[in-house]
Amino acid sequence: MKTTITQIKKAYEAAPQLRDLNDKQLKKILLMLADELEARKKILLKANLADVEKQEEGNPRTDRLRLDDKRIKAIANSIRKVSRLPNPSGKTLEKRKLKNGLLLEKMAVPLGVVGAIYESRPNVTFDIAALCIRSGNACVLKGSSEADHSNQAAVKIIHKVLRENGLPAAVVTLLSSDRESVQDLFTATQYVDVLIPRGSDGLIRYVRQNSLVPVIETGAGVCHVYVEKKADIGKAVDIAVNAKVSRPSVCNAMDALLVDERIAPAFLKKLKPELEPYEVEIFADPASYKILKGYPFLRKAHAGDYGKEFLDLKCAVKVVKNSDDAIKHIRKYSTKHSEAIVTEDKKQAERFLHEIDAAAVYHNASTRFTDGEEFGLGAEIGISTQKLHARGPFALEKLVTEKWVIRGNGQVR
Amino acid sequence: MKTTITQIKKAYEAAPQLRDLNDKQLKKILLMLADELEARKKILLKANLADVEKQEEGNPRTDRLRLDDKRIKAIANSIRKVSRLPNPSGKTLEKRKLKNGLLLEKMAVPLGVVGAIYESRPNVTFDIAALCIRSGNACVLKGSSEADHSNQAAVKIIHKVLRENGLPAAVVTLLSSDRESVQDLFTATQYVDVLIPRGSDGLIRYVRQNSLVPVIETGAGVCHVYVEKKADIGKAVDIAVNAKVSRPSVCNAMDALLVDERIAPAFLKKLKPELEPYEVEIFADPASYKILKGYPFLRKAHAGDYGKEFLDLKCAVKVVKNSDDAIKHIRKYSTKHSEAIVTEDKKQAERFLHEIDAAAVYHNASTRFTDGEEFGLGAEIGISTQKLHARGPFALEKLVTEKWVIRGNGQVR
Numbered sequence: 001m002k003t004t005i006t007q008i009k010k011a012y013e014a015a016p017q018l019r020d021l022n023d024k025q026l027k028k029i030l031l032m033l034a035d036e037l038e039a040r041k042k043i044l045l046k047a048n049l050a051d052v053e054k055q056e057e058g059n060p061r062t063d064r065l066r067l068d069d070k071r072i073k074a075i076a077n078s079i080r081k082v083s084r085l086p087n088p089s090g091k092t093l094e095k096r097k098l099k100n101g102l103l104l105e106k107m108a109v110p111l112g113v114v115g116a117i118y119e120s121r122p123n124v125t126f127d128i129a130a131l132c133i134r135s136g137n138a139c140v141l142k143g144s145s146e147a148d149h150s151n152q153a154a155v156k157i158i159h160k161v162l163r164e165n166g167l168p169a170a171v172v173t174l175l176s177s178d179r180e181s182v183q184d185l186f187t188a189t190q191y192v193d194v195l196i197p198r199g200s201d202g203l204i205r206y207v208r209q210n211s212l213v214p215v216i217e218t219g220a221g222v223c224h225v226y227v228e229k230k231a232d233i234g235k236a237v238d239i240a241v242n243a244k245v246s247r248p249s250v251c252n253a254m255d256a257l258l259v260d261e262r263i264a265p266a267f268l269k270k271l272k273p274e275l276e277p278y279e280v281e282i283f284a285d286p287a288s289y290k291i292l293k294g295y296p297f298l299r300k301a302h303a304g305d306y307g308k309e310f311l312d313l314k315c316a317v318k319v320v321k322n323s324d325d326a327i328k329h330i331r332k333y334s335t336k337h338s339e340a341i342v343t344e345d346k347k348q349a350e351r352f353l354h355e356i357d358a359a360a361v362y363h364n365a366s367t368r369f370t371d372g373e374e375f376g377l378g379a380e381i382g383i384s385t386q387k388l389h390a391r392g393p394f395a396l397e398k399l400v401t402e403k404w405v406i407r408g409n410g411q412v413r
Numbered sequence: 414m415k416t417t418i419t420q421i422k423k424a425y426e427a428a429p430q431l432r433d434l435n436d437k438q439l440k441k442i443l444l445m446l447a448d449e450l451e452a453r454k455k456i457l458l459k460a461n462l463a464d465v466e467k468q469e470e471g472n473p474r475t476d477r478l479r480l481d482d483k484r485i486k487a488i489a490n491s492i493r494k495v496s497r498l499p500n501p502s503g504k505t506l507e508k509r510k511l512k513n514g515l516l517l518e519k520m521a522v523p524l525g526v527v528g529a530i531y532e533s534r535p536n537v538t539f540d541i542a543a544l545c546i547r548s549g550n551a552c553v554l555k556g557s558s559e560a561d562h563s564n565q566a567a568v569k570i571i572h573k574v575l576r577e578n579g580l581p582a583a584v585v586t587l588l589s590s591d592r593e594s595v596q597d598l599f600t601a602t603q604y605v606d607v608l609i610p611r612g613s614d615g616l617i618r619y620v621r622q623n624s625l626v627p628v629i630e631t632g633a634g635v636c637h638v639y640v641e642k643k644a645d646i647g648k649a650v651d652i653a654v655n656a657k658v659s660r661p662s663v664c665n666a667m668d669a670l671l672v673d674e675r676i677a678p679a680f681l682k683k684l685k686p687e688l689e690p691y692e693v694e695i696f697a698d699p700a701s702y703k704i705l706k707g708y709p710f711l712r713k714a715h716a717g718d719y720g721k722e723f724l725d726l727k728c729a730v731k732v733v734k735n736s737d738d739a740i741k742h743i744r745k746y747s748t749k750h751s752e753a754i755v756t757e758d759k760k761q762a763e764r765f766l767h768e769i770d771a772a773a774v775y776h777n778a779s780t781r782f783t784d785g786e787e788f789g790l791g792a793e794i795g796i797s798t799q800k801l802h803a804r805g806p807f808a809l810e811k812l813v814t815e816k817w818v819i820r821g822n823g824q825v826r
Contacts, residue, residue: 098788098789102782112770112800194800194801212622214799216801217627235823238825242826243825246825331429349820353820355429357429357522358816359816360816360817360819361816361819362819363819364821365515365820365824366825368825368826369819369824369826370817374511374826375517375817387524387525387607387814389801389802391816392815392816401801402772403771403774403804403805404773404774404788405766405773406775407762407766407775407776407778408775408776408778409648410645410648411777412651412655412659412779412781413655413779413781413787
């Protein structure tokens with residue numbers, strides 16, 4: 001216990017040295033890190049093998065844990081990509097002169113120390129470290145014990161580069177992977193400015209319930225596509241198929257399809273043969289069940305099928321009376337992640353975009369676009385479904401806080 | 414218990430009706446509310462008297478609880494002032510066209526439902542309700558049982574105005590003042606988007622430790638003024654006196670004065686006669702103790718006097734070797750609220766402004782300026798000393814979240 005809090009404190013004390021580097025220096029560190037990672041990949045692969053060999057055979061997590069040449073290349077390239085993103089720190093957000101002559105400036109500055117708790121993927125160690133270095137933040141990392149050898153080797157590579165740049169290794173601190181260190185992290189409000197859980201719903205819930213350090217939560221996505229009565233059926237089919245099948249295991253995939261009763265027969269008949277090759281299981285309400293009869297993967301929907309994040313080739317379908325009905329349904333079941341309407345009726349589209357409360361709302365586009373890279377923000381830490389600080393793709397640009405800088409000439413109040 | 418969660422859910426369901434009003438309508442509601450409050454002040458005063466009479470004699474909280482004609486006038490005027498602030502919702506924060514033709518727009522939108530937990534001041538009911546209405550947010554309010562009659566009467570006035578404007582009363586919901594309702598509020602993550610504790614440190618800590626709803630914390634201020642060796646002594650005396658005595662009970666008041674050893678004798682001798690009339694108790698380190706000898710309210714500083722928020726006419730004083738020493742001291746003891754340097758040396762000033770991590774950093778000005786009204790942001794809910802979402806004066810402009818609105822033409826990924 002003592003050791004963890006000492007480590008965290010060291011990261012806090014080292015943070016200003018990273019923050020005070022200029023943009024060119026920060027970029028250089030990342031480019032060196034990418035090269036170093038590729039040059040020393042054998043050491044990392046060996047450590048990773050030790051982790052992989054500890055796993056029971058057939059454990060689905062083993063694949064997420066495993067590194068190979070291709071994955072290391074991808075990590076190195078992703079670090080290079082982060083180096084090219086604009087540094088969000090140092091920007092002037094507001095500036096004005098007050099009547100009393102004070103010059104008020106609101107600036108974006110690094111958060112300070114970013115904490116991260118994550119599961120077995122060892123690339124997360126590099127991802128978080130790179131984003132933090134880019135934005136001038138120190139970080140304390142808590143990986144899982146399954147990936148401990150890999151994470152230790154990863155941090156050795158990072159530390160070598162930090163030292164070569166005159167920085168204390170503590171600006172990227174890997175905590176012990178035992179459970180006690182988590183408790184210290186949860187209560188380190190004096191030293192850690194934000195805590196980011198990255199992994200399963202269970203992990204995120206656990207962190208939210210136990211951390212006194214503010215948490216940015218990346219949550220589940222129960223996403224809807226609403227096909228309005230004036231939808232272009234071709235577009236609607238393309239969007240529904242893409243939102244469901246292009247990558248069903250991710251949070252921005254469609255979970256439920258709502259269809260206006262006036263377009264349901266025509267639309268669903270066109271949709272059926274497009275979904276069939278992917279063997280998408282459909283949970284249909286009575287009205288859509290009738291229309292979809294004969295579809296080989298058709299089931300009757302139960303109440304629990306709405307509001308479920310399938311993360312699989314499964315989809316709930318429901319026929320609705322109109323936009324009122326669709327909006328009401330979405331309000332009830334949405335996790336406020338990504339919601340789409342397909343229609344050629346601009347008025348209905350604008351109403352939907354305005355009335356639906358979600359991180360991302362779409363008109364005539366697939367929910368699958370909710371992603372940091374797609375939005376031009378670069379690699380994301382996750383999709384935030386909470387409303388404070390960061391909402392939607394949580395990326396580099398949000399690893400900052402504000403600071404009011406006030407320059408005076410002896411003013412008193 | 415059942416009732417509280419039902420109430421919260423009703424507020425959630427009513428929220429869109431407030432959100433969908435236009436700016437003119439929101440303003441009108443507030444102006445009507447201010448008038449109605451003045452017109453019906455007798456009812457409020459009567460209810461307030463019932464609360465005051467429950468108090469034990471000599472309870473210092475009674476004064477905070479008590480309303481009178483003057484205070485009601487002040488509340489009404491403050492509601493009018495809020496009506497004149499720009500609505501932070503609806504602004505376009507970013508807009509760009511992606512290569513695939515998608516039109517991406519990041520907008521500021523109301524948070525949805527704001528929760529507030531506060532202590533005995535009944536004006537808080539009007540303050541929070543006004544800020545929430547102005548920004549299109551519903552609110553659920555949990556006041557203290559001490560102010561229950563006053564809060565009930567306040568909400569009756571608010572509800573009358575809401576109904577006259579065709580809104581459900583539930584957009585401003587007062588929860589029962591018993592302790593059970595707090596538990597429901599803490600776990601209402603589905604319905605409440607942010608929880609704001611307003612009151613003592615104890616209350617804030619309790620909310621942070623128990624709420625699953627994200628909290629914006631307004632914390633204690635241990636504020637320093639550093640008189641650098643090239644300070645203008647006249648300015649330094651004015652600033653130190655103002656930062657300490659103008660309102661010692663507030664969080665932006667100075668708690669510790671750091672003085673460069675090369676200016677300490679000259680400066681402290683000038684300061685002494687200026688502080689004496691206010692009977693400011695000084696807790697001095699050995700070096701400053703020597704210089705201040707003869708000052709009638711002089712004490713020897715103990716370790717615990719640094720890092721203490723006095724909220725009183727008390728001040729710790731320490732002589733430091735140089736800026737390094739001052740910055741190190743502040744980093745150790747600061748609560749990252751407001752920190753000031755007094756100097757004519759621009760380089761030292763810029764270094765301090767850059768290196769000190771606080772919500773507000775000052776050069777040649779009093780720490781007392783950290784305030785929503787002073788910064789031109791309007792009435793504040795508190796000074797946030799955490800780094801997520803809102804830092805420094807937490808005012809109307811921060812009662813929003815972001816929403817990504819994406820308009821396409823059938824794009825898929």
